[in-house]
Amino acid sequence: MTNRMKYDTITLGSGCFWCSQAIFERVKGVISATAGYSGGDIPHPSYEQVCTGETGYAEVVQVVYNPEIVSLEKLLEIFWKTHNPTTLNRQGADVGTQYRSVIFYHNNRQKEIAEMLKKKLEEAKIWADPIVTEISPYKNFYPAEKYHQDYYRNNPSAGYCQFVITPKLEKFEKVFKDQIKQK
Numbered sequence: 001m002t003n004r005m006k007y008d009t010i011t012l013g014s015g016c017f018w019c020s021q022a023i024f025e026r027v028k029g030v031i032s033a034t035a036g037y038s039g040g041d042i043p044h045p046s047y048e049q050v051c052t053g054e055t056g057y058a059e060v061v062q063v064v065y066n067p068e069i070v071s072l073e074k075l076l077e078i079f080w081k082t083h084n085p086t087t088l089n090r091q092g093a094d095v096g097t098q099y100r101s102v103i104f105y106h107n108n109r110q111k112e113i114a115e116m117l118k119k120k121l122e123e124a125k126i127w128a129d130p131i132v133t134e135i136s137p138y139k140n141f142y143p144a145e146k147y148h149q150d151y152y153r154n155n156p157s158a159g160y161c162q163f164v165i166t167p168k169l170e171k172f173e174k175v176f177k178d179q180i181k182q183k
Contacts, residue, residue, distance in 0.1 A: 007031055008067050010075060011038050011104035011138055013058035014083035015091025019165050020061035022152035023082050023172050028181050029069030034062045035144040035151070038104050044142055053089075053096035060104065062141050072110060074179065076103070076117050082172050085121075086129035092164065101131075104138040111135060 014020050017035035024033035037050050040057030050057045063075060083091055085101045105111040114135045122131050143149070151158075152165050173180060 006067070007064050008072070009062060009064050009106055010072060010110060011060050011062045011106070011141055012075075012079050013038065013060040013100060013102040013104070014079055014085075015059070015099045015101075016094050016160075016164070017059040017061050017144060017148065018151040018160070019083075019091075019168050020059075021150070022165050022169055023078065024061050024063050024075075025150075026169075026172070026181055027065075027070060027075070027078060027176075027179050029066045030075075030181075031064040031066060032062075033064075035148045036060055036062055036141050037098075037144065038062070038138065038141045039102065039136065040140070047145055047148065050098050051096070053098055055098075057098060058100050058102050059098050059144075060102070060141070062143075070179065072113050073117065076114060078172070078176055078179065079103070080117070080121060080131075080133070081175060082168060084127075085131045085133045086127045088132045101133040103133060103135045104141075105135065106138045111137075 021033045021035045024030050037045050037057040038060045040055040042055055045055050045057050049055050089097050089100045091099050103114045118131055152161050155161055
């Protein structure tokens, strides 16, 4: 009898998907982190459509992970601590509903864990303002265009990468050094 690995999937929006993908693809136990769009109603949205802020979609990263190596709790801790979950529809200079802080849960267990952790973080008063992270049922995911995939890895000297993504990665690597994949 073959012992097949069972992977799980969570879909997370924390602002620009270039940042999220660059972080989550470095986490031990993450099989894949794909930049894309989730939460809207039109089929196969384009980046240009999502950028209008009128489609209901958020820029997200869909994370496929091995729960025997990294727990959902740890992934959500990384999620919350690598963006500002207290700004509504905004991360830094990126403004609009497409940049909202959101967890699209794939099952009730994920919903319960996300709600419990959000409540714990609110009670801990880590941030001065309330957490506005939306916790919503997963309904769809469309991978972003090819040029958005692995954007940081493919364009490390681009201005946005140097001034926004690199500092986020440096913070992530300090705070979560025990969670980083070995190269």
